[in-house]
Amino acid sequence: MLQDNLILEHYGLNELNFDTIKSYRDRFAEVKPAHPWNALETKEFLYKVGAWGKVRDTHKEGVTLAGLLLFSEERIITEVLPQYFLEYRESKGNEEWTERFTSQDGTWSGNIFDFYFHIHEIVRNSEPQPSIASSLTEVLINMLIHADYNGEGGVILEKRPSHYVFSNPGLLLVPTDSVFSNTVSQLRNPNIVKLFSLLGLCERSGSGLKKVKQNWSLHHYKTPAIDQDVSMHRTVVTLSLSTQERQVSSSEKDTYNTSITDLGNNFKDVEKHQNTPENDVEIDSYNKNRYSYNKDLIEEFKSYNSDVNSCNKEDNYYNNEINLYNSDVNSYSNNHNSYNNEQEEDSSNLVNVENIDTKLWDIAALAREKKRLSPNQMEHIILELCKEKPLMLKEFAYLLERTPDGVRNNYLTKLLRKGQLQLKYPNQPNHPKQAYLFNKKDIEK
Helix, strand or coil: CCCCCEECCCCHHHCHHHHHHHHHHHHHHHHHHHHHHHCHHHHHHHHCCCEEEEECEEEEEEHHHHHHHEEHHHHHHHCCCCCCCCEEEEEECCEEEEEEEECCCCCCCCCCHHHHHHHHHHHHHCCCHHHHHHHHHHHHHHHHHHHHCCCCEEEEEEECCCCEEECCCCCCCCCCCCCCCCCCCCCCCCCHHHHCCCCCCCCCCCCCCHHHHHHHHHECCCCCCEEEEECCCCEEEEEEEEECCCCCHHHHHHHHHHHHHHHHHHHHHCCCCCCCCCEEEEEHHHHHHEEEEEEEEHHHHHHHHHHHHHHHHHHHHHHHHHHHHHHHHHHHHHHHHHHHHHHHHCCCCCCHHHHHHHHHHHCCCHHHCCCCHHHHHHHHHHHHHHHHCCCCHHHHHHHHHCHHHHHHHHHHHHHHHHEEECCCCCCCCCCCCCEEECHHHHHHC
């Protein structure tokens, strides 16, 4: 197995993606603005963070395996790691993928750093509860830092309506039953961990998945499951979005019914088990004892009813949670059905060329002529287009001659995050007529 601190002597700075390096350094400076490494040249900075190495006895230098995985491009990474593969996919519960991108599609770098932030944006936009989004990215970062990139099958994140599945090559280095408890972290890729931890994205405390389990419990979701496929040498983590339904067991119901029956019989048998009083004093004592005994039985009866009512209330709570979840799923499905219907009506999702303004076509000319533009150039073109009119994703793809996924993942999400663009329907990310608007307030700032 290749260690992630391995120095690849024949791989220099030219094998790295400088847009990714810039993105990493920008985030590093944001997290550690006063850090002395911010002033270093590129090669020295990469050496400090563990992405560049030096062979002492031969004085040779090169990118480390960790640096290649985070900062290079898919075609170059697979020269060293032929089985390397990253994939994200979504479905509505059937075999048809509604969204999918891989490290091989050529619209982005294909390295694990950009993969993480692509998915981070998707999760943040699709999950309304920040705590759920945070837990999902926690599992994602764990998958990336613990994967065996020499193994087969690739790193895959699959989103379905009721659950997320994280799958990566490589078995756990600690017992499965200790993964969700605080323990010393066993690292397969310590350099990759260092590179992500410098941005505050992970720790070496081994407590990340424990926090995920606690968060899932607070939301009453089913406990996260971890499976070890020994034959395929893979680890699979499943995070369900379904609530746990609590039901009163048969034994609890039988015990309750038996108790009620016994209580009723006790009422009937009170007089039977006591001697008949013969004088006023005995009658008075008899009545007092009977009243006290019956009062105790009544209190016990009330206690049983209270317990069962409590159980029923809890059942109703869980059932309401499930109904709310099902309502969300139905809403999700309805939105996508509406979107798909509109796509069919819109000539198989093709842009109506007659509606494309000549000025827009001219603004985007450089992007069509050059397939490799710097992010700053592409972002400038996109902003200029949006100054003219709000544009939908398919219109961007047509004008720029790029894939919709590439435009969204590489540029639009970043411009939204910077506040330079805004959504036409900010409260409905999947609106069928969603468009991107130039944010005039950004200029006013």
